[in-house]
Amino acid sequence: MIAFFTDWGNDSYYVGVCKGVIKTINRKAEIIDVLHDTKKFDPKVNAHILHRFAGDFPEGTIFLCVIDAGVGGSRKPVIMKTKERNYYFVAPDNGLLTLVAQEYGIDKLVEISNEKYFFRKNYSTTFHGRDIFSPAAAYLSKGVPIEEFGPELEDINLFRYKKPEIKNDYLEGEIVFWDTFGNVQTNIPAEMGDTLFKKDDKIIIQIEDQKFEAYYERVFSDVLPGELLIHPESSGHLEIAINQGNAKEYMKLDTEGVEITLKRKEE
Amino acid sequence: MIAFFTDWGNDSYYVGVCKGVIKTINRKAEIIDVLHDTKKFDPKVNAHILHRFAGDFPEGTIFLCVIDAGVGGSRKPVIMKTKERNYYFVAPDNGLLTLVAQEYGIDKLVEISNEKYFFRKNYSTTFHGRDIFSPAAAYLSKGVPIEEFGPELEDINLFRYKKPEIKNDYLEGEIVFWDTFGNVQTNIPAEMGDTLFKKDDKIIIQIEDQKFEAYYERVFSDVLPGELLIHPESSGHLEIAINQGNAKEYMKLDTEGVEITLKRKEE
Amino acid sequence: MIAFFTDWGNDSYYVGVCKGVIKTINRKAEIIDVLHDTKKFDPKVNAHILHRFAGDFPEGTIFLCVIDAGVGGSRKPVIMKTKERNYYFVAPDNGLLTLVAQEYGIDKLVEISNEKYFFRKNYSTTFHGRDIFSPAAAYLSKGVPIEEFGPELEDINLFRYKKPEIKNDYLEGEIVFWDTFGNVQTNIPAEMGDTLFKKDDKIIIQIEDQKFEAYYERVFSDVLPGELLIHPESSGHLEIAINQGNAKEYMKLDTEGVEITLKRKEE
Numbered sequence: 001m002i003a004f005f006t007d008w009g010n011d012s013y014y015v016g017v018c019k020g021v022i023k024t025i026n027r028k029a030e031i032i033d034v035l036h037d038t039k040k041f042d043p044k045v046n047a048h049i050l051h052r053f054a055g056d057f058p059e060g061t062i063f064l065c066v067i068d069a070g071v072g073g074s075r076k077p078v079i080m081k082t083k084e085r086n087y088y089f090v091a092p093d094n095g096l097l098t099l100v101a102q103e104y105g106i107d108k109l110v111e112i113s114n115e116k117y118f119f120r121k122n123y124s125t126t127f128h129g130r131d132i133f134s135p136a137a138a139y140l141s142k143g144v145p146i147e148e149f150g151p152e153l154e155d156i157n158l159f160r161y162k163k164p165e166i167k168n169d170y171l172e173g174e175i176v177f178w179d180t181f182g183n184v185q186t187n188i189p190a191e192m193g194d195t196l197f198k199k200d201d202k203i204i205i206q207i208e209d210q211k212f213e214a215y216y217e218r219v220f221s222d223v224l225p226g227e228l229l230i231h232p233e234s235s236g237h238l239e240i241a242i243n244q245g246n247a248k249e250y251m252k253l254d255t256e257g258v259e260i261t262l263k264r265k266e267e
Numbered sequence: 268m269i270a271f272f273t274d275w276g277n278d279s280y281y282v283g284v285c286k287g288v289i290k291t292i293n294r295k296a297e298i299i300d301v302l303h304d305t306k307k308f309d310p311k312v313n314a315h316i317l318h319r320f321a322g323d324f325p326e327g328t329i330f331l332c333v334i335d336a337g338v339g340g341s342r343k344p345v346i347m348k349t350k351e352r353n354y355y356f357v358a359p360d361n362g363l364l365t366l367v368a369q370e371y372g373i374d375k376l377v378e379i380s381n382e383k384y385f386f387r388k389n390y391s392t393t394f395h396g397r398d399i400f401s402p403a404a405a406y407l408s409k410g411v412p413i414e415e416f417g418p419e420l421e422d423i424n425l426f427r428y429k430k431p432e433i434k435n436d437y438l439e440g441e442i443v444f445w446d447t448f449g450n451v452q453t454n455i456p457a458e459m460g461d462t463l464f465k466k467d468d469k470i471i472i473q474i475e476d477q478k479f480e481a482y483y484e485r486v487f488s489d490v491l492p493g494e495l496l497i498h499p500e501s502s503g504h505l506e507i508a509i510n511q512g513n514a515k516e517y518m519k520l521d522t523e524g525v526e527i528t529l530k531r532k533e534e
Numbered sequence: 535m536i537a538f539f540t541d542w543g544n545d546s547y548y549v550g551v552c553k554g555v556i557k558t559i560n561r562k563a564e565i566i567d568v569l570h571d572t573k574k575f576d577p578k579v580n581a582h583i584l585h586r587f588a589g590d591f592p593e594g595t596i597f598l599c600v601i602d603a604g605v606g607g608s609r610k611p612v613i614m615k616t617k618e619r620n621y622y623f624v625a626p627d628n629g630l631l632t633l634v635a636q637e638y639g640i641d642k643l644v645e646i647s648n649e650k651y652f653f654r655k656n657y658s659t660t661f662h663g664r665d666i667f668s669p670a671a672a673y674l675s676k677g678v679p680i681e682e683f684g685p686e687l688e689d690i691n692l693f694r695y696k697k698p699e700i701k702n703d704y705l706e707g708e709i710v711f712w713d714t715f716g717n718v719q720t721n722i723p724a725e726m727g728d729t730l731f732k733k734d735d736k737i738i739i740q741i742e743d744q745k746f747e748a749y750y751e752r753v754f755s756d757v758l759p760g761e762l763l764i765h766p767e768s769s770g771h772l773e774i775a776i777n778q779g780n781a782k783e784y785m786k787l788d789t790e791g792v793e794i795t796l797k798r799k800e801e
Contacts, residue, residue: 001290003283010277010544011714013587014768016537016568020591023535023566027592032290033300033567034283053280056386056397057287058294119590127768130590180278234394268557270550277544299557300567301550320547323664324554325561447545501548501661 025138051099064137065091095159113150170263182246190232292405318366331404332358362426380417437530449513457499559672585633598671629693647684704797716780724766
């Protein structure tokens, strides 16, 4: 089974082309569309999204993940097999696999360089999604062993981010993305929140030089409309939201990846 | 076969997560995406949409329908098996199943409460689509009998709506939704229209205290550009539209569910 | 395998309805969504898009292509089997098949008129996608021979367009569509470009009475941000783009299908 994740949009025929390529190589391949309408050209934001959905797929799933950075430059196409779950990630080595590599461990990592497994076109430029990544996923789904695709690599490129941590009386972590409703996702596990805070605590949120106050709650309706709350999102991380409002706009956030601390307000 | 219908949008990874959960439970499950980009948090509008597409699916289809109301409150997760067509609807009991229940009849109705068939996560909050509804659909597709999921219920919650009816010399019904082109859908069957009106009749449309005149026709091109018409939409219901125009804006509609009457203008 | 291509949008239940119809006729049919969010009511633009993705699908693929013109009028529903690749195209005969017919050759062409293979509904109007095209694709996928669907036709309707050509010292062709980034697609094969031009050449683009200067390059990053370039797009055609900009807006294009010439600037 191939779980397909790109930032190409649902209004592009590129996704369709890649499905055609996969089915040409392996007529029996099963392709599951996961998401194609996500923040474009942003491997870091999408690394967090990949991390949030990957774990709900069955053992042995092949994840075909094509999110490239906007700017050029050379990054290797890779296949990463994980220790836990026996997952295969077919992706550019640009940080996109950072969190799933840390979560599931790297069992084997190869560069995709064996042209035998490329989709050959006599075009002068290359559409890597079609010509390299999709064929690799298709051949993997046919049972071609990972070693066949190219030389083993030592390690993937990791992007830097603030690891979530409990620091005496506060939590630190990072804002990782927001959704279309303006609900703001952090990388801080909900259990860390429950270690330091209890329901209805008033929390000081610090983001760079800005401070906000929010309630530590379970669900939106625990606060009044318009009030800020911190609560566990369904992925198991703390989310900052406004009941019937837009927290991202209220907090005037414009860049993901900023550090955040959460501390109980003493009263 | 699982027909998948939500209001989560095509820009959310939640749909992908649920596919992962389903395939984890039943690797052989076939998932058909029906629609994920529909009016959010509106069980009533989506009840009409569900009713319009369900009947074209084969007998025995499992419909996984996750449209919750915006506000909280407790509604039970249910599985409804229908008398006709042998359909299974896995959905929140919030009115979403009103029209398909009336159309196909309820053969058996259970609350989903047997935690054996939940997708267990140690999260403090619950994403019902992932944790309850998707697993139920997946286990049904594996052949688990409906009785296994929980206790039988007497009846589902129905929302109220104006049943379409022929009243002497006029028709009454409700405006149920509009599409992105501003074509306005009613719940009045086309046959009722043909009982009272004939092609090219001038019709008085009354919606609350507003009145409009339209022609009773077959297709858009039966009227001039800019003219209002009433005609049978492909689902078999009367639609109000403007040839090359936007009827919803012209009629200044802003809420679905308002009553409508249609009467021939005497001349 | 049925590759499904419409202009109905991802926010419409019509795509879902057609999947239901197909699965009702052939439970084993495999449906691959290619694209549903493309320029509406435009068979010509979509003929180019169809041509760009079709070739990457395996031999024997059934392409279900429902793009109708905005205005009414009668066009026949057809099935076209191609000489090369053994493809089947199920589509309205409105020019949509122009380029794939020229690329792969017509082996057999029939009008879909045998009502035995319609999806019968007692509705007074017809939704051809649901009632004629989808059933035809489904029955084809079950092995019904093309001759069964209706009488053979002589030829399809072709739309007119400027065939790409090398004219002494310049190239001529047509602007065929643009994407959401404003990258402008031509129908001129990249090889024609390489015949007349070399990397870094300055090129005069003429579109009607407007002239622009661009560099002939391989990739976006070969020019500075804001500069215009011409380069081979992944489909193998020349694309006009601005590095980190919107070429369509810069060139004030508003209609596809205009002629274009490319000539090296003498210096």
